Amino acid sequence: KAGVTQTPRYLIKTRGQQVTLSCSPISGHRSVSWYQQTPGQGLQFLFEYFSETQRNKGNFPGRFSGRQFSNSRSEMNVSTLELGDSALYLCASTGWGGVISGANVLTFGAGSRLTVL
């Protein structure tokens, strides 16, 4: 079956702009979680959406937000971009229970690489 699809793969923005990233999960998966990956901070959990509701949130400012649609596709938005937001943004989908259960296996997309100038 098709994997997790993230678009766009690469994008360049300038400080102060906003960006929206998209994630299509594996068919049947209701949980989509987002992560930021940078050389300095590694992989950090942003938030999780399950059945259109944000269920878990990591330690990121309110400029980072997201939503999930009825077909489980999810979008992540970053407003008022800062240079430090340059990163690889990954989404992952998982099945029953979502991220709450650490027993669930995450299937990641290839990521969206954001560069902020």
Add this chain to the structure above:
Amino acid sequence: LAKTTQPISMDSYEGQEVNITCSHNNIATNDYITWYQQFPSQGPRFIIQGYKTKVTNEVASLFIPADRKSSTLSLPRVSLSDTAVYYCLVGGGNKLVFGAGTILRVKS
């Protein structure tokens, strides 16, 4: 919050067994331990998961001692294609904690 510690890098040769250890002293009772592999420009890929003792699948083994404060990923007979970054992940909910990753370099 469980904090994980992994070696920054490891070198090996083709055909050798590689063991990568992750320390997670504050692991909670209901936390699982999961290992992922990541190649450049790709998302992490699931390798193996365990809760206690030993788990084995077709690509790796995972050893977890009784106190669960560490775990060891064992890759038998590595090849050049195993060169990647390996992450251990502990927890669930909003306390997903990834290790900083171990860069494994396999040489011929």
